[in-house]
Amino acid sequence: xxxxxxxxxxxxxxxxxxxxxxLRNPFYAVLALVAHLLSLAVLFLLLRAEFVxxxxxxxxxxxxMVLYVFVVAYVGDQTQPLGERIGAPGAxxxxxRLGGLLLAGALVVELLIALLGTGLQAIDGKGAGYTPGxxxxxxxxxxxxxxxxxxxxxxxxxSFLLLIAAVxxxxxxxxxxxxxxxxxxxxxxxxxxxxxxxxxxxxxxxxRR
Amino acid sequence: MTAAAPLAIVGYYEPWWIQIIKAIVIFAxxxxxxxxxxxxxxxxxxxxxxxxxxxxxxxYGALQPLADIxxxxxxxxxxxxxxxxxxxxxxxxxxxxxxxAAFAIIPFGDTQDIFGTxxxxxxxxxxxxxxxxxxxxxxxxxxxxxxxxxxxxxxxxLGAMRGAAQLISYEVSQGLALVGVIFTAQTLSLxxxxxxxxxxxxxxxxxxGFLVFLVAGFAExxxxxxxxxxxxxxxxxxxxxxxxxxxxxxxYFAEYLNVLVVSGIVTTVFLGGWLLPFxxxxxxxxxxxxxxxxxxxxxxxxxxxxxxxxxxxxxxxMSFGWKVLLxxxxxxxxxxxxxxxxxx
Numbered sequence: 394x395x396x397x398x399x400x401x402x403x404x405x406x407x408x409x410x411x412x413x414x415x416l417r418n419p420f421y422a423v424l425a426l427v428a429h430l431l432s433l434a435v436l437f438l439l440l441r442a443e444f445v446x447x448x449x450x451x452x453x454x455x456x457x458m459v460l461y462v463f464v465v466a467y468v469g470d471q472t473q474p475l476g477e478r479i480g481a482p483g484a485x486x487x488x489x490r491l492g493g494l495l496l497a498g499a500l501v502v503e504l505l506i507a508l509l510g511t512g513l514q515a516i517d518g519k520g521a522g523y524t525p526g527x528x529x530x531x532x533x534x535x536x537x538x539x540x541x542x543x544x545x546x547x548x549x550x551x552s553f554l555l556l557i558a559a560v561x562x563x564x565x566x567x568x569x570x571x572x573x574x575x576x577x578x579x580x581x582x583x584x585x586x587x588x589x590x591x592x593x594x595x596x597x598x599x600x601r602r
Numbered sequence: 603m604t605a606a607a608p609l610a611i612v613g614y615y616e617p618w619w620i621q622i623i624k625a626i627v628i629f630a631x632x633x634x635x636x637x638x639x640x641x642x643x644x645x646x647x648x649x650x651x652x653x654x655x656x657x658x659x660x661x662y663g664a665l666q667p668l669a670d671i672x673x674x675x676x677x678x679x680x681x682x683x684x685x686x687x688x689x690x691x692x693x694x695x696x697x698x699x700x701x702x703a704a705f706a707i708i709p710f711g712d713t714q715d716i717f718g719t720x721x722x723x724x725x726x727x728x729x730x731x732x733x734x735x736x737x738x739x740x741x742x743x744x745x746x747x748x749x750x751x752x753x754x755x756x757x758x759x760l761g762a763m764r765g766a767a768q769l770i771s772y773e774v775s776q777g778l779a780l781v782g783v784i785f786t787a788q789t790l791s792l793x794x795x796x797x798x799x800x801x802x803x804x805x806x807x808x809x810x811g812f813l814v815f816l817v818a819g820f821a822e823x824x825x826x827x828x829x830x831x832x833x834x835x836x837x838x839x840x841x842x843x844x845x846x847x848x849x850x851x852x853x854y855f856a857e858y859l860n861v862l863v864v865s866g867i868v869t870t871v872f873l874g875g876w877l878l879p880f881x882x883x884x885x886x887x888x889x890x891x892x893x894x895x896x897x898x899x900x901x902x903x904x905x906x907x908x909x910x911x912x913x914x915x916x917x918x919x920m921s922f923g924w925k926v927l928l929x930x931x932x933x934x935x936x937x938x939x940x941x942x943x944x945x946x
Contacts, residue, residue, distance in 0.1 A: 424748075443729060444729075444733070447733040447736070450737035450741065451736045451737050451740050454740055454741065455739070455773070456770060459740075459766055463766050532730075533729065533790055
């Protein structure tokens with residue numbers, strides 16, 4: 394049973410990953426990434442890491458990919474496939490191709506080092522033993538205990554990094570505003586004249602006045 | 603028994619045939635509850651608005667939902683020429699699957715002895731509890747999003763986009779509202795949370811968590827006053843504008859099942875699940891009835907709110923979610939954490 398599920402999920406993972414790279418329409422590429430992440434969650438479940446599986450779905454498929462889908466559905470146009478710039482002749486296209494090849498080569502070397510170093514030895518192993526229970530491996534209680542004892546420093550540093558990134562995002566977004574105040578005022582005044590006195594304004598809603 | 607139940611961590615393993623029976627029973631119960639909620643909503647909305655509501659089909663109009671379902675299922679399947687075929691068919695399926703899957707974790711009672719085997723009156727009792735719910739909630743988003751996008755219509759697309767922004771905004775508050783309960787109960791398992799409420803139901807010590815969860819629940823299920831994804835006055839029908847027949851019925855079914863799921867989770871987490879107040883211990887077969895009664899109370903609240911409150915403006919919805927609900931939920935979590943640490 395677990396073998397069958399493993400192979401179904403593995404096919405999903407690999408075809409999803411291939412789809413992200415191969416599909417020309419950005420919207421389908423994002424959907425392929427979603428399928429990849431969901432299949433990965435199934436693999437985590439098979440490894441008894443139910444907490445990681447749930448977080449994988451909630452954070453990646455739920456939050457991160459929602460933003461991707463949001464942006465691509467708004468901005469991405471079906472009539473302009475992604476491949477055009479890379480396939481284009483001339484200086485830009487060939488440089489992009491060269492850069493892509495270099496990065497892919499670096500990734501292959503890195504993966505080979507990792508595989509030959511430790512990955513091959515792990516294939517013959519049986520993995521950690523499993524006993525069901527509230528404190529078992531992979532449960533939230535077990536992970537929480539590890540995060541607050543053994544990996545406390547790494548956990549805190551990572552959360553600070555995320556906090557800094559979030560604050561940085563807000564600061565950068567504030568610096569770039571669309572219309573300047575006067576221009577915005579001119580746009581809004583005619584709208585105010587047209588509206589009945591009892592109705593609210595959009596500007597009011599976003600806290601402008 | 604290695605691969606049969608990777609999700610379950612309860613102290614025992616149920617035999618495989620019990621798990622199959624439970625899956626069928628849960629699906630059947632969910633399927634039967636939806637028409638009941640449908641007719642209850644239409645009758646109650648009628649009463650709230652000073653009219654009778656449906657009263658032609660069957661006694662007191664009780665067979666109206668069956669007539670509606672039959673009508674929808676026998677309709678021709680069609681789709682707009684601008685739509686994307688397989689996504690258009692897939693999207694309602696995702697919605698309905700995730701709704702039914704989320705329904706599986708609602709505990710309807712303690713473990714009972716049935717034919718000499720111990721059976722828990724729930725689909726599964728996962729060690730990750732509410733996270734399971736949020737995981738399926740995250741996937742359910744794609745049902746709405748893909749439905750709106752693949753229709754190839756502007757109104758559907760706008761509805762889907764609103765749905766996307768609304769769901770990720772309110773999911774955060776909803777999750778944070780439950781953290782206080784988890785701190786107090788010291789477990790993520792939903793049956794564990796129910797048994798931890800033996801002394802006092804959590805809606806008293808966790809009143810703000812209860813309020814925030816309920817309000818965010820209205821938004822997550824796209825119900826009034828947060829039904830901006832389908833806002834019929836502005837967007838025709840929102841993400842399901844182009845859907846008809848069985849596919850529309852799937853969306854409709856999923857929406858009402860989601861209402862039931864939120865009612866069930868509120869019942870379990872804040873209203874003591876199958877427990878009765880004043881230390882009354884009825885026999886085991888009463889448990890599901892207690893849970894269903896409490897669920898119908900919350901569902902009634904959903905209908906009541908729909909009949910009472912007008913729809914929010916979109917910017918009000920966003921600022922309410924981020925500026926009121928989220929700080930309130932965070933504060934609730936913080937205060938609960940301090941109290942729990944101080945009293946332990």
